[in-house]
Amino acid sequence: MLQYIIKRLLLLPLLLFIFTIIAFILIQAPPGDFLTSYIAELAASGSSMDRAQIDALRTLYGLDQPMVIQYFKWLGRLLTGDLGVSLDWQRPISELIGDRLTLTLLLGGGTFIFTWLIAIPIGILSATRKYSFFDYFFTVFNYIGVATPTFMTALVLMWISFKYYGINISGLFSAEYVDAPWSLARTLDLLKHLWLPIVILGMDGTARLARVMRANLLDELNKPYMEMARAKGMSEWRLVMKYPVRLALNPLVSTIGWYLPLIFSGSVIVATVMNLPTIGPMLLRALISQDMYLAGTIILIYMVLAVIGTLISDILLVWLDPRIRMEKTG
Amino acid sequence: MTRPTDEPLLSVRNLKTEFVLDEGTVKAVDDVSFDVHPGEVVGIVGESGCGKSATIKSVLRIIEKPGRISSGSIIFQKPGEQPVDLVTLDQRGKHMRAIRGGDIALIPQEPMAAFSPVHTIGNQLIEAIRLHQKVSKQQARDIAIERLKDVSMPNPEQSLKNYSWELSGGLRQRAMIGMALSCRPSLLIADEPTTAIDVTTQAQVLDLLRKLRQQHNSAIIFITHDLGVIAQLADHVVVMYLGRVMESAPIDDIFHRPQHPYTQALLQSIPTLKTVNRSVLPTIDGSIPHPFTRPAGCPFFNRCKDAMPGTCDRHAPEAVNVSATQLVSCFKFQSDGSMERHK
Numbered sequence: 162m163l164q165y166i167i168k169r170l171l172l173l174p175l176l177l178f179i180f181t182i183i184a185f186i187l188i189q190a191p192p193g194d195f196l197t198s199y200i201a202e203l204a205a206s207g208s209s210m211d212r213a214q215i216d217a218l219r220t221l222y223g224l225d226q227p228m229v230i231q232y233f234k235w236l237g238r239l240l241t242g243d244l245g246v247s248l249d250w251q252r253p254i255s256e257l258i259g260d261r262l263t264l265t266l267l268l269g270g271g272t273f274i275f276t277w278l279i280a281i282p283i284g285i286l287s288a289t290r291k292y293s294f295f296d297y298f299f300t301v302f303n304y305i306g307v308a309t310p311t312f313m314t315a316l317v318l319m320w321i322s323f324k325y326y327g328i329n330i331s332g333l334f335s336a337e338y339v340d341a342p343w344s345l346a347r348t349l350d351l352l353k354h355l356w357l358p359i360v361i362l363g364m365d366g367t368a369r370l371a372r373v374m375r376a377n378l379l380d381e382l383n384k385p386y387m388e389m390a391r392a393k394g395m396s397e398w399r400l401v402m403k404y405p406v407r408l409a410l411n412p413l414v415s416t417i418g419w420y421l422p423l424i425f426s427g428s429v430i431v432a433t434v435m436n437l438p439t440i441g442p443m444l445l446r447a448l449i450s451q452d453m454y455l456a457g458t459i460i461l462i463y464m465v466l467a468v469i470g471t472l473i474s475d476i477l478l479v480w481l482d483p484r485i486r487m488e489k490t491g
Numbered sequence: 492m493t494r495p496t497d498e499p500l501l502s503v504r505n506l507k508t509e510f511v512l513d514e515g516t517v518k519a520v521d522d523v524s525f526d527v528h529p530g531e532v533v534g535i536v537g538e539s540g541c542g543k544s545a546t547i548k549s550v551l552r553i554i555e556k557p558g559r560i561s562s563g564s565i566i567f568q569k570p571g572e573q574p575v576d577l578v579t580l581d582q583r584g585k586h587m588r589a590i591r592g593g594d595i596a597l598i599p600q601e602p603m604a605a606f607s608p609v610h611t612i613g614n615q616l617i618e619a620i621r622l623h624q625k626v627s628k629q630q631a632r633d634i635a636i637e638r639l640k641d642v643s644m645p646n647p648e649q650s651l652k653n654y655s656w657e658l659s660g661g662l663r664q665r666a667m668i669g670m671a672l673s674c675r676p677s678l679l680i681a682d683e684p685t686t687a688i689d690v691t692t693q694a695q696v697l698d699l700l701r702k703l704r705q706q707h708n709s710a711i712i713f714i715t716h717d718l719g720v721i722a723q724l725a726d727h728v729v730v731m732y733l734g735r736v737m738e739s740a741p742i743d744d745i746f747h748r749p750q751h752p753y754t755q756a757l758l759q760s761i762p763t764l765k766t767v768n769r770s771v772l773p774t775i776d777g778s779i780p781h782p783f784t785r786p787a788g789c790p791f792f793n794r795c796k797d798a799m800p801g802t803c804d805r806h807a808p809e810a811v812n813v814s815a816t817q818l819v820s821c822f823k824f825q826s827d828g829s830m831e832r833h834k
């Protein structure tokens with residue numbers, strides 16, 4: 162088991178190196194660079210720069226050098242832990258994304274916990290009471306949950322709360338705390354705002370997960386081991402939780418890791434609509450303005466999370482299922 | 492062997508179990524009666540789908556929806572205790588659960604599928620023990636090792652740590668039997684325990700059951716479609732066809748004096764020393780009617796060589812005692828005098 166994990170970990174540096182290349186190529190893929198889009202933006206707002214100014218800036222940012230050199234300079238700085246400066250915001254990237262990273266993780270983690278806490282019990286109850294009112298109710302509910310785009314739910318809820326209650330539910334902080342330093346009051350204010358985006362973001366996932374859990378569990382419920390457990394004299398509830406639920410959860414738990422990068426990328430639209438200070442909208446803006454170092458950093462974080470997520474998934478799978486454990490480590 | 496005359500341990504009377512499906516109702520068990528005495532081995536034989544498993548699942552009260560016991564009684568009486576009608580108990584209630592696995596234990600058909608693949612044998616054995624006995628985990632583990640020794644499991648300590656799929660078919664079935672025995676049940680129900688394993692291992696498992704029965708004097712209901720296996724083990728045989736008991740008699744009578752045309756046909760279709768030089772074994776003509784389209788009257792009517800049109804296809808025969816211990820369900824033996832024709 163330990164050997165297996167170590168083997169997987171040793172692969173990490175190589176993967177990360179490949180990722181930096183991919184990230185860099187991705188960022189450079191659109192024609193032009195930060196300055197071209199900057200100039201376009203200036204032009205759109207009526208002002209302009211002359212040739213000399215542009216060239217000076219180009220030299221300043223290193224944009225005049227060949228791509229390969231730019232890449233290695235970036236990589237070199239990354240290795241020393243320096244993420245660079247955002248061209249667009251003119252601030253160090255680490256400073257820029259620190260807060261947003263925390264909030265994104267908080268929101269993603271919260272959504273994840275919410276999803277599992279709600280979906281798994283619904284899945285279990287639907288499967289064990291198949292074709293009951295409860296089951297039908299949640300079947301319909303789940304279809305609606307899956308079919309409604311989350312941003313739509315967000316818009317509708319925002320509209321309702323504004324129209325009927327006069328409350329503006331966008332953002333994660335009340336106005337007075339938006340730029341305030343962290344404090345107990347600010348944290349409490351955050352929690353007050355956090356639950357709604359969590360519910361909105363979690364709806365879709367909850368519906369999906371509940372359906373998968375129900376289907377998985379139904380597959381398990383008429384396996385012979387169920388009959389055997391009954392014949393042993395186990396109480397129905399205990400045996401359902403111990404055997405079929407465990408077996409139905411196995412494939413689900415092993416996907417937990419994949420969720421990690423999704424925490425980031427899944428919520429861009431909702432975050433934009435609801436004006437949430439998370440990573441998603443920032444990446445969007447960085448890509449549009451071709452703010453290469455910022456976009457590169459965020460994409461790199463995505464990829465690292467994806468690798469870590471897959472690793473967690475694999476470890477969970479091996480840990481949970483002795484059959485796979487034997488195969489992979491035996 | 493004559494039948495013990497003491498009180499039966501289990502007495503099934505007029506049991507009816509049905510599955511209510513969209514397509515119709517399957518009468519899986521239709522008016523079945525039989526007794527099991529302490530220490531006795533009762534074999535239930537019959538072709539696939541005749542309701543053998545449904546019968547014993549009814550006894551264990553593990554018939555799940557859409558199935559249900561529609562009538563009849565299942566009286567279980569441990570020696571020296573009050574009899575209980577299992578049909579009246581709450582299927583999932585405490586009392587029934589205490590009996591299930593404690594007093595009446597099951598050895599399933601497919602030990603591979605009956606163990607959970609992600610829990611060790613030890614985990615499942617210890618659980619079975621602790622469900623019925625107030626012992627610590629460590630004590631339960633010792634009992635588990637004891638039981639695995641009883642079933643001649645090589646290296647019991649190690650097998651507790653194994654998963655079912657790590658063991659061979661024979662060892663897996665041994666572990667299952669060990670688990671069934673864990674609480675020293677007075678009645679052991681084996682549902683085709685040897686179908687999933689090869690012939691040699693099959694012989695070993697049968698030996699084991701015979702030995703256990705002598706040691707602990709537990710009664711066994713042994714289900715099979717193999718009359719050869721029945722001959723080796725059973726004291727009393729119940730022959731089933733399409734949910735009904737055709738004939739019920741001590742082993743000697745079944746093999747030497749079969750009365751029901753179905754039993755006779757069944758016996759002719761197994762190879763014996765006498766038939767060994769014949770190249771083709773007789774088979775029973777026709778096939779089992781589909782459960783939804785079962786004929787009125789005797790279910791065996793359409794395949795029976797002695798069928799009497801006008802009687803057998805109209806009415807269901809009652810079970811008749813042709814001797815003190817032999818019951819036959821056939822119009823040839825009804826008291827209307829038609830029995831002469833047979834003699």
Ligand SMILES: Nc1ncnc2c1ncn2[C@@H]1O[C@H](COP(=O)(O)OP(=O)(O)OP(=O)(O)O)[C@@H](O)[C@H]1O
Nearest residue numbers: 510517519538539540541542543544545546716782
């Ligand atoms: N869960 C169920 N749902 C619907 N019908 C069932 C169910 N279980 C059994 N039956 C029906 O009841 C009848 C008897 O089945 P049963 O399993 O008792 O047969 P069996 O004698 O044990 O056969 P086998 O030798 O193949 O195990 C069959 O017609 C079967 O289709």
Ligand SMILES: [Mg+2]
Nearest residue numbers: 543544545682
């Ligand atoms: Mg069966």
